[in-house]
Amino acid sequence: LAHGGGGKAMRDLIEDVFTSVFAPPGMEDQARLMDASLLEPGAELAFTTDSFVVSPMEFPGGDIGTISVCGTVNDLAVGGARPLWLSAAFIIEEGVEITTLRQIAASMQKSALEAGVRIVTGDTKVVGKGSGDGVFVTTAGIGVIPPGRRMLAESVRPGDIALVSGVLGDHGAAILAARGDMDLTSDIRSDCQPLNHLIEAVLTAVPDIRAARDATRGGLASALNEVAYAAGVGIEITEADLPLRQEVRGICEILGLDPLYLANEGTLVLFVPPDQAVSALAAMKSVPAGRGARVIGKAVTAHPGTVIMKTVLGGARIVDMLVGEQLPRIC
Amino acid sequence: MNGARLTVRGQVQGVGFRPAVWRLAQDMQLQGDVRNTAEGVVIRIWGEGTQSFPTRLHKALPALARIEELTMEPLETAPPPGFSIVASDAGGAMRASITPDAATCPDCLAEIRNPFERRYRYPFTNCTHCGPRFSIIESAPYDRARTTMAPFDLCEPCEAEYRNPADRRFHAQPIACGRCGPRIWIEKLGRGAVHLEAFSMLDDVDATGGMILNGHIVAIRGLGGVHLTCDATNAAAIVELRRRKGRDGKALALMARDLDLVRHYCEVSNEEAAALSGPEAPIVLLKTKPNRLPDSIAPGLDRLGVMLPYTPFYHMILRRIGRPVIMTSGNPSGQPQCIGNEEVRDRLADIADFACLHDREIANRIDDSVVRIDLGRMRVIRRARGFAPQAITLPEGFSRDHQILAMGSELKNTFCLIKDGQAILSQHMGDLEDAETYLDSERNLSLYTAIYDHSPSLLAVDQHPDYLSTQRGYALADGRPVVEVQHHHAHIAACMAENGRALGAPPVLGIAMDGSGLGEDGTFWGGEFLIADYCGYQRAGCLKPVALPGGTAAIKAPWRNAYAHLMAEMGWSEFAMNFRELPLFEKFNRQFETVSRSTLDSMIRQGRNAPVSSSCGRLFDAAAAIAGLAWEAQAYEGEAAMRFEAAIDRDALSEPDELAYPFSIPLLKGNGLPYIEPLAVWRAMLGDLILKTPAGVMSARFHRGLANVIVAMAARITADTAIDTIALSGGCFQNATLFTLVHQGLERAGKIVLSHGKVPANDGGLSLGQGAIALAITQSANQRAEETSCA
Numbered sequence A: 001l002a003h004g005g006g007g008k009a010m011r012d013l014i015e016d017v018f019t020s021v022f023a024p025p026g027m028e029d030q031a032r033l034m035d036a037s038l039l040e041p042g043a044e045l046a047f048t049t050d051s052f053v054v055s056p057m058e059f060p061g062g063d064i065g066t067i068s069v070c071g072t073v074n075d076l077a078v079g080g081a082r083p084l085w086l087s088a089a090f091i092i093e094e095g096v097e098i099t100t101l102r103q104i105a106a107s108m109q110k111s112a113l114e115a116g117v118r119i120v121t122g123d124t125k126v127v128g129k130g131s132g133d134g135v136f137v138t139t140a141g142i143g144v145i146p147p148g149r150r151m152l153a154e155s156v157r158p159g160d161i162a163l164v165s166g167v168l169g170d171h172g173a174a175i176l177a178a179r180g181d182m183d184l185t186s187d188i189r190s191d192c193q194p195l196n197h198l199i200e201a202v203l204t205a206v207p208d209i210r211a212a213r214d215a216t217r218g219g220l221a222s223a224l225n226e227v228a229y230a231a232g233v234g235i236e237i238t239e240a241d242l243p244l245r246q247e248v249r250g251i252c253e254i255l256g257l258d259p260l261y262l263a264n265e266g267t268l269v270l271f272v273p274p275d276q277a278v279s280a281l282a283a284m285k286s287v288p289a290g291r292g293a294r295v296i297g298k299a300v301t302a303h304p305g306t307v308i309m310k311t312v313l314g315g316a317r318i319v320d321m322l323v324g325e326q327l328p329r330i331c
Numbered sequence B: 001m002n003g004a005r006l007t008v009r010g011q012v013q014g015v016g017f018r019p020a021v022w023r024l025a026q027d028m029q030l031q032g033d034v035r036n037t038a039e040g041v042v043i044r045i046w047g048e049g050t051q052s053f054p055t056r057l058h059k060a061l062p063a064l065a066r067i068e069e070l071t072m073e074p075l076e077t078a079p080p081p082g083f084s085i086v087a088s089d090a091g092g093a094m095r096a097s098i099t100p101d102a103a104t105c106p107d108c109l110a111e112i113r114n115p116f117e118r119r120y121r122y123p124f125t126n127c128t129h130c131g132p133r134f135s136i137i138e139s140a141p142y143d144r145a146r147t148t149m150a151p152f153d154l155c156e157p158c159e160a161e162y163r164n165p166a167d168r169r170f171h172a173q174p175i176a177c178g179r180c181g182p183r184i185w186i187e188k189l190g191r192g193a194v195h196l197e198a199f200s201m202l203d204d205v206d207a208t209g210g211m212i213l214n215g216h217i218v219a220i221r222g223l224g225g226v227h228l229t230c231d232a233t234n235a236a237a238i239v240e241l242r243r244r245k246g247r248d249g250k251a252l253a254l255m256a257r258d259l260d261l262v263r264h265y266c267e268v269s270n271e272e273a274a275a276l277s278g279p280e281a282p283i284v285l286l287k288t289k290p291n292r293l294p295d296s297i298a299p300g301l302d303r304l305g306v307m308l309p310y311t312p313f314y315h316m317i318l319r320r321i322g323r324p325v326i327m328t329s330g331n332p333s334g335q336p337q338c339i340g341n342e343e344v345r346d347r348l349a350d351i352a353d354f355a356c357l358h359d360r361e362i363a364n365r366i367d368d369s370v371v372r373i374d375l376g377r378m379r380v381i382r383r384a385r386g387f388a389p390q391a392i393t394l395p396e397g398f399s400r401d402h403q404i405l406a407m408g409s410e411l412k413n414t415f416c417l418i419k420d421g422q423a424i425l426s427q428h429m430g431d432l433e434d435a436e437t438y439l440d441s442e443r444n445l446s447l448y449t450a451i452y453d454h455s456p457s458l459l460a461v462d463q464h465p466d467y468l469s470t471q472r473g474y475a476l477a478d479g480r481p482v483v484e485v486q487h488h489h490a491h492i493a494a495c496m497a498e499n500g501r502a503l504g505a506p507p508v509l510g511i512a513m514d515g516s517g518l519g520e521d522g523t524f525w526g527g528e529f530l531i532a533d534y535c536g537y538q539r540a541g542c543l544k545p546v547a548l549p550g551g552t553a554a555i556k557a558p559w560r561n562a563y564a565h566l567m568a569e570m571g572w573s574e575f576a577m578n579f580r581e582l583p584l585f586e587k588f589n590r591q592f593e594t595v596s597r598s599t600l601d602s603m604i605r606q607g608r609n610a611p612v613s614s615s616c617g618r619l620f621d622a623a624a625a626i627a628g629l630a631w632e633a634q635a636y637e638g639e640a641a642m643r644f645e646a647a648i649d650r651d652a653l654s655e656p657d658e659l660a661y662p663f664s665i666p667l668l669k670g671n672g673l674p675y676i677e678p679l680a681v682w683r684a685m686l687g688d689l690i691l692k693t694p695a696g697v698m699s700a701r702f703h704r705g706l707a708n709v710i711v712a713m714a715a716r717i718t719a720d721t722a723i724d725t726i727a728l729s730g731g732c733f734q735n736a737t738l739f740t741l742v743h744q745g746l747e748r749a750g751k752i753v754l755s756h757g758k759v760p761a762n763d764g765g766l767s768l769g770q771g772a773i774a775l776a777i778t779q780s781a782n783q784r785a786e787e788t789s790c791a
């Protein structure tokens, strides 16, 4: 690929690879957007953006296209919004294969269809070899929060029950294995998926979900710490209740990593009032994305801001937010 | 008549100091008075010989009193009649003088053994020379109403003793007797049948002893926490205790009724006997006499941790037990020990058969301290009961004006409050990752803050951003400045501060032989040579930086370090070609069935969760693994290194010097730093394995080689400099052999050596160093600001 100079070649590339895939013909720099839900009194707009860099670009269960759509859709969804429209901007390093780009575009469109959103605007830049690392994708998303919906981490109260939608760490482990440089053989696939339908399904059964989070970078540990901090509550989880694949455990043991900090791209953490935990769990399990749902713990009054895990050995340990990588702390 | 006013600071309140002054004044026929104030104890005297009063006072000090500072000024006013003890000013008791708990004194011991005394067999007997202090205090100043003795109203005889300046119990806040004080009882916990014959003994105290002798596991609520006990000669009981408590290989402490009994099981030097019998009554690590007690007490180690009874209650229980008993902290392994009755019933029901409880609450959880005697001096390894919270006076040059809070480390956490030029180092808290310990240390910090009326203007933390102590420091700072202190600089500063090295003294060479701590370059340090003063340091040398494949996993599993070290120079093919017959080769291959070799190699090559570390602890792990003394994940921190040292063949320590393993000192690529290279050591060890050299001989050669090269590195760094003083710190210097060899080698080379005594060389001392550094930096910044404004 060598389309850096702009001009016709560039327009052809965009038209050929992206526009024709994503949209009704004529995807423009500015999209004019209309949806009936915008007209509901009390509805609010939600707007978010995220950039995606992943190596390798393709991995079991998805590729950079899949996460760039799912990531932004999920960002909107955990805030209570119905995702509607996305933008997509690409920074492409010279030399990337057209087939790769087509693959990414196809994955994006597939995830967009799955989530029920449209990619309505975008941009493409090509940079010289060495100035990028394959393809960088930035997506922004707009959604509408229906009137009266209030899903905020700070709303979580002591006694609320924490649930997750499925197994933890699959995405992080799949990426580690897919890099191919660690000689790790595994069948683990990324959990990369849109979560908006799952959240809507739970909201139908439990309209007052207190808060939702997708446990992306920093894993479950970071998601829980954010909630504990924002809500000023303590959180207690039970190690034995955490859904983890044996294979993920194995990879973590070999590499010396803690699965609580492994990234997920389609795993939801929900907090619901205690009397609604059972219906929330049932609602989650009724949707494919939530089939592996489990109750993992609860919010408590004690130790505000701190997440504690009861271990299988009968102890309890502090699960904190890591500043950087998993650096050893033992003297 | 000419008088004098004396102000005395130090450990002088709540220890029978004023009565001692009163008695001395009576003796010398002086007039005047004595009172507690916020500045210390103030004594006013008039009469003949006032000038000799300070000297005589030093000689008449009660057992627990300690004078830090005494000032004397003339008084022109007229004397009062006679000599009196004046009631304390409101809030006048000095806050910085909270006394550690002290072991039962000989006088009290005689009383509980004398059937004609009213405190015969009373388990809470104490006086101003002994008994609980810190463990019962709830807020300051220290008087009965603010301790957990508050609910017990004094009976008439006790009240009279409390009021009588001539009595040993004058103002003894925890004073009590069988009529008015706390009591003890025994109850059955979740498991085991009740043995009626045990209950039919003299009383519940005796019954407790009976249970232990019958092979039961008994929880005993003691002074600073709850112990789990069983008969130390009963191997089955020990196995059962370990199983129920979930404690794998880590050594269990013992208590024996007297020194004679200790001597039957261990070698006891004079210094060790003194440490055992002192008011701190710590666990002393003693050389084990072979084959007298079950190996399961301290598997693979050559020392036992032994203490003597330190409360009347322990004395009474052990009196009829002519054997040592296990005394381990009452908790499921890894958690802080229980302190409350309900906690015992709740958390220990699955561990202990019976519980011996009492109704005096424990306000401050405090573990037993652990010490060892090396080179004739007491070295505190775990600083807790008996030592904490005794204040450490900061050396000359440190200001009295600043209040600083230092947060300490992640493991073996302590924190340190600096105020009035004193450092108050908390008792050992434990490993913060454990939630109970974490929350407990938070409570303790608030308690210390309240007791010492501490409001820091500055906080000091370790540079590791993920230490829970660092995070807590930032959370508490709330806008106040936070100083990040490099881990090993803090170790060295702790050693300097403990040894009274003045602020502004020329730099020392600090040698930190440690596990690991974050270095300023983002790699993990742990075997460091730092040219340091309190304000700063320069890294002058280190151990060879080697990958930790798997980060924390590598810290726990010695084989990972052995692999990383061997592969650092010698590839697998060379190793396989030359050492195929060794069991070591087989062991690696078995390991590779679960962790593929190429995964390990790529982790190391790409630095993926394989941070580079110059750790001394990991060097020991690698050596222990190669010598065949450790392999898989260890049961407790430092296990591999401890087993490796314990295995040393003492005779091999006097082999010819050429047999010591040959470390070398090349320069690091890049920064040109001299480093200690173990490559030739591994080749020598592998050669010794082929020759079937015993592990104990290899261990001796390794220790000597490492000590030699540390001394050589020190000589090299200090050559052509004026540095004449070396400070030794870091957890690896708790290895007595390494410490002794290095210390002696440096002294032979004409160096002045500073080493740890009452402050642990391990991370337990870190907060003291952090605090001293933060204060030094503050003072020098203020000084610079002043100079600028003057100019």
Ligand SMILES: [Fe+3]
Binding pocket: A331, B487, B491, B514, B515, B516, B517, B730, B731, B762, B763
């Ligand atoms: Fe350390």
Ligand SMILES: [Mg+2]
Binding pocket: A048, A049, A050, A075
């Ligand atoms: Mg975002």
Ligand SMILES: [Zn+2]
Binding pocket: B104, B105, B106, B107, B108, B109, B125, B126, B127, B128, B129, B130, B131
């Ligand atoms: Zn006494």
Ligand SMILES: [Zn+2]
Binding pocket: B154, B155, B156, B157, B158, B159, B176, B177, B178, B179, B180, B181
């Ligand atoms: Zn009484």
